[in-house]
Amino acid sequence: MKTHSIADIYLTDIENTGYAIIHNAINEALIADLVADCYRINPDFHTAAIGRLNQQQIDTTIRNDKTYWFDSSSQAQITYLATMEAIRTRLNRTFFLGLFDYECHYAKYQNGDFYKKHYDAFKGRSNRVFTTVCYLNTPQSGGELVIYKPKSKDIATTVKPQAGTLVLFESERFMHEVLPAVDTRYSIAGWFRKNASISGIIDPPR
Numbered sequence: 001m002k003t004h005s006i007a008d009i010y011l012t013d014i015e016n017t018g019y020a021i022i023h024n025a026i027n028e029a030l031i032a033d034l035v036a037d038c039y040r041i042n043p044d045f046h047t048a049a050i051g052r053l054n055q056q057q058i059d060t061t062i063r064n065d066k067t068y069w070f071d072s073s074s075q076a077q078i079t080y081l082a083t084m085e086a087i088r089t090r091l092n093r094t095f096f097l098g099l100f101d102y103e104c105h106y107a108k109y110q111n112g113d114f115y116k117k118h119y120d121a122f123k124g125r126s127n128r129v130f131t132t133v134c135y136l137n138t139p140q141s142g143g144e145l146v147i148y149k150p151k152s153k154d155i156a157t158t159v160k161p162q163a164g165t166l167v168l169f170e171s172e173r174f175m176h177e178v179l180p181a182v183d184t185r186y187s188i189a190g191w192f193r194k195n196a197s198i199s200g201i202i203d204p205p206r
């Protein structure tokens with residue numbers, strides 16, 4: 001399996017608006033392998049936590065999807081990570097960001113599962129700079145991602161999950177939410193991180 005590169009046009013969108021929606025960013029073969037990987041690890045999906053480090057807690061009133069952090073246990077994960085690595089390099093070269101790594105997990109939303117309005121990062125309290133979301137299947141209905149305009153209650157865009165679509169946005173700037181799923185929805189949520197010291201711990205995990 002080969003890493004395939006994504007055309008650079010998304011960089012212009014990020015420069016202009018802070019986010020980009022790239023359709024068919026990930027090819028069908030890799031998407032199929034990632035879905036197969038989700039089925040393989042299916043029993044190991046766990047109710048997702050919110051918060052960081054030792055403040056992590058499960059609050060199913062905020063989110064109730066199930067997640068599985070990448071552990072490079074399949075070729076599909078390794079190829080996906082290589083694709084994100086290429087994007088990380090492009091972002092660094094274009095915007096001089098100093099992004100130093102990437103972390104991601106699979107997410108599974110089943111009928112009724114949601115993730116209420118939230119930020120993925122808070123100034124000075126997180127080292128997450130860019131959020132990525134890649135959709136692995138195309139639900140008939142439900143599970144839309146709503147991205148809000150910075151410092152506003154207005155919607156910037158609503159994304160209908162579609163296999164192969166990759167969404168990128170600045171983690172500190174955009175509130176967003178996942179509307180209740182109807183059909184089962186598989187995705188990969190990930191974050192490009194900068195080197196930062198938080199609570200005296202350099203480069204804390206997650």
Ligand SMILES: O=C(O)CCC(=O)C(=O)O
Pocket residue numbers: 107115120133144145176177178187189
């Ligand atoms: O799956 C999505 O569309 C977004 C997920 C999300 O916001 C998150 O995991 O932080």
Ligand SMILES: [Fe+2]
Pocket residue numbers: 118119120131176
């Ligand atoms: Fe999020």
